[in-house]
Amino acid sequence: MEAINKESKKKRTELFVGVVLFLLIFFAALRVPLDTDLFWHLKAGSVSLAQRAPLLQDQFSFTRFGSPWVNHSWLSEVIFYLIFHYFSHRGVMIFVAILATATMWLIYHQMQGSALTRAFLMILALLVSALVWSPRPQLFTLLCFAILIPMVNQFDLQPNRRNLLSIVLLFVLWSNLHAGFSIGIAFIGLYFAGRILENIVFKSENQLSRGKIGSYAGLFFICILAVCINPNGLNIWKVQFDTVAITSLQMYIDEWASPNFHDLSQQPYLWTWLLFALLLAINERRLKLQKVLPILFFGALGFLSKRNFAPFAIVIFPSMSELCVSFYNSHIKDRIENMQDSRLTKLGQIQPKPIIQKILNLAVAAILLFIIAGKIIYLGDDTVMNAYENKLFPKQAISAISGHGIPSGNVLNSYGWGGYIHWKSNDIKVFVDGRTDLFGDEIIDDWIEMVYAGANWRQLIEKYQIEWTFLEKNSPINQTLLDNGWRIFYEDNLASILIKN
Template sequence: MSAAATVHAPSESPAAAKGQRRALNSGWIGRLPSTVIWATFGWVAGLSRLNDNSFLIHLRTGHWILDHGIPHHDIYSFTFPGISWVAQSWLAEVLYALLDRSAGPVAIRLVNGLTGAVIAVLAARLATRARGGGRTGPLVLPAVAVSAMLWAERPLLFGVAAMLALVWIVELPDSFAGRHARVAVPLLMWFWVNTHGTFMLGFGYLALHLAGRWWDGAPPWRARELSLLQGTLLAFGAAVVNPYGVRLLLFPLELMGRGEALDYVQEWKSPDFRAPMGIAFALFVLIFFVVLARAEPRPDRRDLVVAIPFLFLGFWALRNLAVTPLVCLPIAARLLGERPSAAPSRRRLAWTWLALVPSLLVFAAVIGQRAASEPGLALGKYPVQGMRAVEQRGLLGHRLLTTDEWGAYVIHAYWPRQRVFMDDRFDMYPVPFTVDYMKAVQGRAQWRGLLDRNRIDVVVWPVRTPLGEILGEADGWTRVHQDATASVFVRR
């Protein structure tokens, strides 16, 4: 029997399986140093200051939900007021707003840090248990590092944690969650559906796993696969219970239908293998295929059916790198072969406890205290001075054009006094409108028609950009403010 078959369809007796679980779960004192190391890594990676443009909209929407209820139509733009809108991350937005009202932005940072720590620890533990013991750091480090590069303060971070939890349920059938898949899968997927659109990757992962196991001779109407199938079907039923009904489930498919607009969005482009994230992902893929080629016995069909589509997703879009390495991690760990860890000597264990563990805990505490003492929001990349100039000149409420990224700042700081022309909700704005906007951003000839059709009379735009340079010399426009970040133009 192959290693993969051992994991997905264990043949041991219940007593033997219970004994194996005890063996894997024993020695927590010896595992504590590695746990602290990974927790510190995830804590620091997730504790970044809050400056993501999407987060600003999520936070503002969370406050709206607490005060007025779930929005079903746009409330932020003057170009398409009242257009149908699905706030697909409403649950995460409510959490952000509750944390903000209770303790300010620092509370959100701390929760993000804790989420990062949980992801890193679970990934390391998942790899160790999938292998059956032994060191897995060379696999875990590139996998978590690639994913962590996308751990901005967005609901995507919760989606990453949900993906990892689902992989844990599937890959470790002898774990508590794995043994109760009929309950764990629906609860997890309901949370995920209401938190982030990556839930479709979760359903896709379950489908690939069941199809691969069927190909390996374990049909979905028997034993372990039956419980996963039942959990998946129950998850679909539970997922419909949300403020938007079926619309929320269809949201990712509708978004994918906006490919012409998404082509302009950086996170939907393929990874740049000259950039750090692309290099790290290439390193992980190289390690994965080396393990795949050297594995004895050969990998099961199920492993290939799961890994190849997710690797393709990673090559296709940058945003998928947050989950692709975590899905492939336990497969690679299992293919390394079981190698129980040697028990550390008492001297080594004592040195680790006395030197490494306290040092890491102090370091994590210092980082956390520093985060708590500094402003939670970092708005230096936004047109703070430019919008202040707009306000001082009495121009708030005019038909203002700014970038989609800066539109999030305007919503955060000036809505409802100022509505926006465009922001980064590419799932809501009509595709032709978005494409015209993107072409204008690049300084193409369509810029004047876009401004005239939408009766724009104030423009706040980044300095040293094509459209900014054009407006500085264009007839009919006057620059009334400029700083190191933004210029403000007013129609004559």
């Protein structure tokens, strides 16, 4: 009877900790649903729905107008647009929080140890991952990646057709949601390379047969082909290399930059590495190579670009929980059992009556739900949304030029505002927006040269026949243009619109 009560108490504790943890994660994931890329995704989604086919040609810029566009996120764009259309910003905010929380739940589900140990690690995982929780198709990649890892583990145990088909179907869906499926392909390759090395180097008890190695290779190559089942066909692989090859990304686009550990919000990534190193140092048990190789690979990607923090969190925290359990069993468990008669232990065993504990648990959950509801109501309010939109985007400038007439000719616009501009106005074809793979190094480098008033700004203004600019008020080119005869058409605290005389 005592054992049954102990087990029942353990399950109640795990349930309570889990509910509180994920309510807190959901609360943290509720954010103002505004992002520089959101608007061109919404616009592309609306066009795809209107023409009842994925948008595969550029319609939004004059620099690439009519060019083929590998729209790898067409399905997620349609999903985001439908949610926005029917539920406005509040619906997008809740949807983003659901995707983020579901991803974190999948990490939690793969972890070992007590509820409190997993909760501690999950808080750190939240701090690492939260940097990329914004209304973008990238969230689907994180969710699919978190789904993939246990599926690969299951395939390793049972490499049958059913497990193979499940993984392949996931990749087909993934390749229509976002081009981040490449991290899944990389994970499969690294996992099975580690599995084979583990067998060779450490003479694993579970010896690999040639047939099983063949099943690993088969899965890897089938998934490479499966992602081509999308409207872009083989070009879906082209966008991977086009994006990585753009040298301007890390220099001028914040999310692609290497982490800055002087920024407190980016330090949890470093804390995770330090804790991981400590756990390895104090542990007698080592991690298997099929877990080590993905950790090293995605960890290295995180040092190259902070947008890779979240995939790293997905692969490392289950392994960190494994190390925590191993250390507990080796060094702490026996000591705790030997302390059963201590006063401290007896004090810890004092529990309120079950009915009182149940009321307290429900009260905590109810308070958290009330706070979450308040945050949803507040952040989704039109007044609050308008305030944030006016602060982050040139809403007033768009209204002003729409009312007084949009200047004629080609525009040199802010990179971050490109999607917002053509979302708000069908009459403006932008110079550039967040679709870096479409514009490539040539156009982005020319944009940088002009906006920062480089040596060739005048020739480039003539090359692209720029007649007006729509940039941040503090853009370096603004004063240069004013000194060369341009005049202010509109200006406020955020934006400045200049036109040629």
